[in-house]
Amino acid sequence: NAGVTQTPKFQVLKTGQSMTLQCAQDMNHNSMYWYRQDPGMGLRLIYYSASEGTTDKGEVPNGYNVSRLNKREFSLRLESAAPSQTSVYFCASSEEPLADTQYFGPGTRLTVL
Amino acid sequence: GENVEQHPSTLSVQEGDSAVIKCTYSDSASNYFPWYKQELGKRPQLIIDIRSNVGEKKDQRIAVTLNKTAKHFSLHITETQPEDSAVYFCAASNAGNMLTFGGGTRLMVKP
Numbered sequence: 001n002a003g004v005t006q007t008p009k010f011q012v013l014k015t016g017q018s019m020t021l022q023c024a025q026d027m028n029h030n031s032m033y034w035y036r037q038d039p040g041m042g043l044r045l046i047y048y049s050a051s052e053g054t055t056d057k058g059e060v061p062n063g064y065n066v067s068r069l070n071k072r073e074f075s076l077r078l079e080s081a082a083p084s085q086t087s088v089y090f091c092a093s094s095e096e097p098l099a100d101t102q103y104f105g106p107g108t109r110l111t112v113l
Numbered sequence: 114g115e116n117v118e119q120h121p122s123t124l125s126v127q128e129g130d131s132a133v134i135k136c137t138y139s140d141s142a143s144n145y146f147p148w149y150k151q152e153l154g155k156r157p158q159l160i161i162d163i164r165s166n167v168g169e170k171k172d173q174r175i176a177v178t179l180n181k182t183a184k185h186f187s188l189h190i191t192e193t194q195p196e197d198s199a200v201y202f203c204a205a206s207n208a209g210n211m212l213t214f215g216g217g218t219r220l221m222v223k224p
Contacts, residue, residue: 042119042202042214043157058211059114090156101147102212104156 002026004105006091012111013081021076021108023091031097032074033058034066036087037107043090049074050097081112115140117205119215126193127223134218136203137185143205146179146186147212151200160201161188193222 004025013019025032030051035043045058049068063085065077074093078085089108094100116139126132136146147162163170163177163186170177174193179186186205190197200219206212 040217042117042204042216044214045211048211059213100145101159101162104158106156 004091004093004103006089006105006108008108009106010109012113013078014113015082017081018077018079019081020078021089021091021110022073023075023105024073025091025093025103025105026072027093027095027103028071029093029095029103030071031094031100032068033092033094033102034064034074034076035090035092036060036085037090038087046076046089048097081110083112086110086112115143115205115207115211115213117203117213117215119203119218121218122216123219123221125221125223128193128195130193132188132190132193132197132220132222134188134201134203134220135185136187136205136215137183138205138213139184140205140207141181141184142207144207145205145212146177147204148177148188149202149204149214151202151217153199157202190220193220195222195224198222 007022033048034046047066049055052071091105092102094102119136144165149157150160151157174191176189200217203215204212
């Protein structure tokens, strides 16, 4: 039981490049989330998927897209990376949407030059 | 939307002392208040949570109190140990709304 896994662990991009961050959970959770964490700040929600087949914007969705591929997988895509997107990205999952215990993945450290 | 403020941003205590971290929230409809611990370079992990039908909850050395009238909640850690050193985040949400996190408190426990 791996919980929530993320790939890659680290990534360096040049401005304008695109990439997809992958997330998977094996806890049969209904809901999944993408957060970003900037130095000295709390976590800010980018997008979430309350259940398979649905996605909704969070607090800071601009510059990102998501896909809930199936119940297990939720990907985050940066179409044209910008230096302001340099951050640590965490995926999380919970059994019920939003007001429920969220389990986090190990994070992806992204640097955009 | 919800706004969560957390104080202090850093807290240094001597091993064995107590530590208290406070959070205030703005949305009176919020009813779920978790606390997460994040060690350096690691993922956030839930340590305790409370729902609005409960005023206090304890788990060994950790307790959380909630004052819905004043819209604030606090984390209390007693008999602190060096392994309690980490960044602690509070959060608040209501059913149907996203979890909003506070800015974090860096707790340092000096041996």
